[in-house]
Amino acid sequence: MATVSGKMITRYAPSPTGGLHVGSVRTALFNYLAAKKYGGEMILRIEDTDRERSKKEYEKDILEAMEWLGLSYSSMYRQSERGSVYEKHVQKLLDTGSAYESTEDKDGKQSTVIRFKNAGKRVTFADLLRGDISFDTTELGDFVIARAKNDPLYHLAVVIDDFESGVTHVIRGEDHISNTPRQILIQEALGAPRPIYVHIPLVLAPDRSKLSKRHGAMPVGEYKALGYLPEALLNFLALLGWSPQGLSLPGREGKGGDIFTLKELTEAFSFDHLQKSGAVFDIEKLNWINGEHIRRMEDAAFMEKVREFLPKEATQLPQYGAERLEKIAPILRERIAKFSDLELLRKGGELAYFFEAPEYVSKKALIWKNEAEENTIQHITHIVKLLTEIPDESFTQETVKGGIWDYATEKGRGAVLWPMRYALSGLDKSPDPFALAEVFGKDETIQRLTTALKTLQS
C-alpha cells in the first residue's frame, strides 16, 4: 500500500456546526500529542462544506477553545475556500471514469450530482489499534461525492485534503470506522496514498451512550467558565482511553500518579496503551484532577484566577484591599476543585467573615457542647491574655498555636478551641482558629474575641 515516510502529519478536522465538546477535544488532543511526541505537526482543518449548518461563530468557538487549551497547530485552512482544489480532482475522477455526473430528482426538483463509480469490492484496511478491518462496499452503491465539481461532500473533501496536506496519520473517533472504506475507494481512484488509521474509542455518557449535548456534554467554553484549568481538562481527557502506565514512569505510582501537565503527557504519549473500548466521562474524576492542578499552581497564577472568579465587591472592601485576599489564598486553594466553587463558598457565607466581623447567632453557638457559659468566658478571656503576650511581628499560625496549645490541652481542646474558632469565624464549620488568627492579625483577632466575650456577657 501507500508508504508513509518522513515527518508525521496529523490533522484535527472539526466541522463548525456546534461548539467543541469534550469528545472532540480529546480527538484534537491525541492528534496533538502524537504530532508533538514524534516530531511532526498537526494541521487544523475546518470542515465547513455544509454551508447550511456551518456557522462562523462556531468556527470562532473552536479557534478560541484550541487557543485556551494550548493545542497549537502548524497551519489552518477551511474547506469552503478550496473549491478549485477539489474541482481539479473531481475533473480527474470524471475523466478517468471513476465518477460520473448524474441528474436526478430530489425533493421534486431536478439536480445534477457527482457519483462515485463503485465496483463494489471488499476493502480491508489496518487500524493501528484494532488490526485489520474488512468491509464489503457493494451496499454503498454509487455514492454521491459532490454536489458540483467545486462543491464536494464530506468523504471527497477529506480524502483530497488529507492527500494534498500529506497527512500520514488519521486519528479520529471510532464513529468514523464505517466511513473509512468509502474514503479508501476514493483514495485509490485518486492515486492518493493511504494514511495510517487510528480510530480511538468514543467518550461515553454515564449511560454508556455516545456523549452528546443531551447527556451533559458541555462545550469547552462552559468548562472554562466554570473555572476548570485547560491542563486539567486535557489531563483528564488523555486518561480517558489512554494510560501512561506500563511505561514504568518513575515516581508515578500511587497517589498523584495521574496528574500530568501537557508537556508530560506529550513525553509519555505512545500509540500503545490506547484503549479500544469506550470510556465513560466521569465528572468526579475531572473535579479531582482539576483540584490537584489548582493545588500545584503558582501563587500568582492562582491569585489571578481568584480575582477573576470572585466579584470585586466581595473582596475589595476598603479596609482590607487586596492584602487580605492574598492571605486567605492558601485556605481557599485547598477548598475548591474548580474556581466557580469560590462563588459557592461566597454564597454559602464561607467567605464573608474574612472581610467583615461575624455576627454571632446566639450565645449558645459560642459554647462547646455542654460546657458551662462561665468557663467559656474564662477561656476566651485567657486566650486574649495569652495572645496579647505574642509580639505583633511574630503573630503567626505557629506562635498562636504555641501560645494557646498547653492551655487548651489542659482545659479541654474542644472547650477552648471551639469558642475561639467560632468567635473568629462565626460559623460551625471553618478553617482552624490558628490559621484564622494569622489571617486577621493580632489586633483584629483580639477584637473579635472581645466582641464574642461581650456577647456572652450580655
Added chain:
RNA sequence: GGCCCUAUCGUCUAGCGGCUAGGACGAAGGCUUCUCAAGCCUUAAACCCGGGUUCGAUUCCCGGUAGGGUCACCA
C-alpha cells in the same frame, strides 16, 4: 435489522499463559489540632457466559450474550 467495533472493581485503567488480579477516582472507616477542607492510613469492590487450545487461561481461538458505532445531495 445489515455491516462494523468492543467486553477486568460503580468509573478510568494495569495485566501482554502461571499474579494473594495492581493503581487512581468515588465510597466506607480511622489518624492528624475543636468543626470543616486538605493530607495520611486502612477496608470493601472486577476478569460477561459457553466451548475449545494448553500441563495451565483474565490473557490465545470459536460461539453466544451484552453494549456501542454506522447505514444522507450531514460531517
